[in-house]
Amino acid sequence: MSAYRTESLPVVVIGAGPVGLAAAAHLLERGLEPLVLEAGDQPGAAVRSWGHVRLFSPWEYDVDAAAARLLEATGWELPDRDALPTGAELVDRYLAPLAATAQLSGRIRTGTRVVAVSRVGVDKTRTVGREGRAYLVRTVADGRVLDLTARAVVDASGTWGQPNPLGAAGLPAVGEAEAAPWLVGPLPDVLGADRARFAGRHTLVVGMGHSAANTLLALVELQQDEPGTRVSWAIRGRSPARLYGGGDADGLPARGLLGSTLRTAVQAGHVELHREVTLTRLTPTAGGQLQVTGTGRDEAPLRLTVDALAAATGFRPDLDMLREVRLDLDPGVEAPARLAPLIDPNLHSCGTVPPHGHRDLAHPDEGLYLVGMKSYGRAPTFLLATGYEQVRSIAAALAGDVEAAGSVQLQLPSTGVCSTDLGAREAAESTGVGFATGSEHGYSAEGPELEPEPAACCGPAPQPVSIGAPAAGR
Ligand SMILES: Cc1cc2nc3c(=O)[nH]c(=O)nc-3n(C[C@H](O)[C@H](O)[C@H](O)COP(=O)(O)OP(=O)(O)OC[C@H]3O[C@@H](n4cnc5c(N)ncnc54)[C@H](O)[C@@H]3O)c2cc1C
Numbered sequence: 001m002s003a004y005r006t007e008s009l010p011v012v013v014i015g016a017g018p019v020g021l022a023a024a025a026h027l028l029e030r031g032l033e034p035l036v037l038e039a040g041d042q043p044g045a046a047v048r049s050w051g052h053v054r055l056f057s058p059w060e061y062d063v064d065a066a067a068a069r070l071l072e073a074t075g076w077e078l079p080d081r082d083a084l085p086t087g088a089e090l091v092d093r094y095l096a097p098l099a100a101t102a103q104l105s106g107r108i109r110t111g112t113r114v115v116a117v118s119r120v121g122v123d124k125t126r127t128v129g130r131e132g133r134a135y136l137v138r139t140v141a142d143g144r145v146l147d148l149t150a151r152a153v154v155d156a157s158g159t160w161g162q163p164n165p166l167g168a169a170g171l172p173a174v175g176e177a178e179a180a181p182w183l184v185g186p187l188p189d190v191l192g193a194d195r196a197r198f199a200g201r202h203t204l205v206v207g208m209g210h211s212a213a214n215t216l217l218a219l220v221e222l223q224q225d226e227p228g229t230r231v232s233w234a235i236r237g238r239s240p241a242r243l244y245g246g247g248d249a250d251g252l253p254a255r256g257l258l259g260s261t262l263r264t265a266v267q268a269g270h271v272e273l274h275r276e277v278t279l280t281r282l283t284p285t286a287g288g289q290l291q292v293t294g295t296g297r298d299e300a301p302l303r304l305t306v307d308a309l310a311a312a313t314g315f316r317p318d319l320d321m322l323r324e325v326r327l328d329l330d331p332g333v334e335a336p337a338r339l340a341p342l343i344d345p346n347l348h349s350c351g352t353v354p355p356h357g358h359r360d361l362a363h364p365d366e367g368l369y370l371v372g373m374k375s376y377g378r379a380p381t382f383l384l385a386t387g388y389e390q391v392r393s394i395a396a397a398l399a400g401d402v403e404a405a406g407s408v409q410l411q412l413p414s415t416g417v418c419s420t421d422l423g424a425r426e427a428a429e430s431t432g433v434g435f436a437t438g439s440e441h442g443y444s445a446e447g448p449e450l451e452p453e454p455a456a457c458c459g460p461a462p463q464p465v466s467i468g469a470p471a472a473g474r
Pocket of ligand 1: 014015016017018019020037038039040043044045046047050053054055056057112113114115156157158159160161187211321371372373374382383384385387
């Protein structure tokens with residue numbers, strides 16, 4: 001095969017999450033051939049693992065328009081647009097039926113992990129003759145390595161598989177690997193399958209995103225039925241004000257309610273809050289517990305003995321598999337360089353983002369894109385609606401429809417409290433609220449008395465810039 005004869009090759013989409021499947025739907029509409037490779041045993045595998053958690057976005061924002069067109073041809077109907085699905089419902093009522101459509105089912109390979117992406121016949125250093133070459137996508141399925149070729153690659157593999165470590169400086173705390181039996185992930189099913197693990201026990205939650213809030217509130221609910229259940233919460237910042245959030249001013253009311261309910265639980269003493277925490281060491285005790293050592297406020301020594309530790313410290317993208325392609329990433333945010341300033345958590349804590357499409361997501365290797373949650377790198381504020389517009393634009397670009405590709409449109413609800421509403425000092429200290437996945441180590445703005453600003457974000461006027469890419473059914 002000539003490395004340059006790519007017309008007959010598929011566009012490989014990495015990951016059958018909401019954004020990967022939406023990419024496939026848009027590519028099909030554009031007459032391009034998608035091949036979706038999914039590491040998990042089913043489409044939506046990452047969402048399934050937090051299936052017990054309710055989204056903050058109502059159905060209206062959760063469904064891609066091209067995906068809806070495929071589904072509607074089968075008689076599918078958009079669930080109540082104002083209702084909030086759980087992750088499990090998002091899979092059962094949307095992603096699974098979408099993946100089962102006649103158009104997509106034969107174009108998705110589950111149990112297939114992408115381990116590397118390169119260009120056929122050349123390594124990363126080779127410039128001459130690079131452009132126009134097919135991509136080589138190395139996969140592992142059932143323990144066997146298989147190399148595939150592609151005309152373009154859309155990496156929608158998310159970040160769920162790469163949680164941030166617990167220690168300071170972005171590195172694991174000493175003993176973190178040995179503490180694995182006590183680490184329960186960011187979103188354990190406290191009131192369901194994992195209940196016995198937490199009932200009557202002491203759990204420490206670390207982090208200050210909505211994952212932390214979800215887990216803390218589930219533990220507080222458990223406390224009411226299970227005496228002796230103790231809940232500690234460690235944040236790196238001075239105040240949880242930002243997670244308490246925009247309350248009534250939040251464009252997604254469920255997200256606002258989460259923060260205000262947590263505030264009440266802390267004030268009532270159901271949750272022991274430790275501020276300005278740096279964790280340094282995790283040590284198993286002779287009694288089968290985990291000793292957590294570090295410092296707290298004013299460098300005071302902190303020592304907690306816990307039965308479980310939920311690290312809701314956010315996620316980072318897996319860039320190892322992209323080692324052999326030429327990327328243009330922001331060195332801090334690890335997002336595409338032109339997108340990064342729009343979402344940099346040092347500056348923005350909102351989910352709201354100006355519309356952006358194929359141009360802002362392009363890399364030196366043409367036809368290669370990071371989309372969805374992964375496109376946000378280490379920024380925690382990604383929203384599905386953003387990803388759906390990304391892949392609409394990219395599919396149009398790959399099909400050569402420059403005009404449609406360039407006309408990016410996006411409307412998002414605002415958070416009601418954003419770091420651009422804050423002073424410079426607070427913004428400098430903040431790494432953002434995290435939408436749902438946690439902000440790294442729970443940095444936050446100072447001042448529990450901080451009142452949320454009106455629902456505007458990331459600039460003087462509300463961010464939604466143009467309306468016109470309506471979610472399904474609108
Ligand atoms: C608890 C929680 C609640 C959220 N709530 C909302 C909400 O209310 N509203 C909202 O807009 N957003 C929400 N988000 C944020 C975001 O929209 C979701 O994380 C969403 O799942 C991102 O979709 P995605 O397709 O980019 O990635 P994912 O859903 O993570 O999908 C990626 C897929 O790629 C697969 N994969 C990973 N690595 C590989 C590989 N190497 N090879 C092949 N396949 C691979 C994974 O198995 C997975 O199926 C929430 C996130 C979390 C964690």
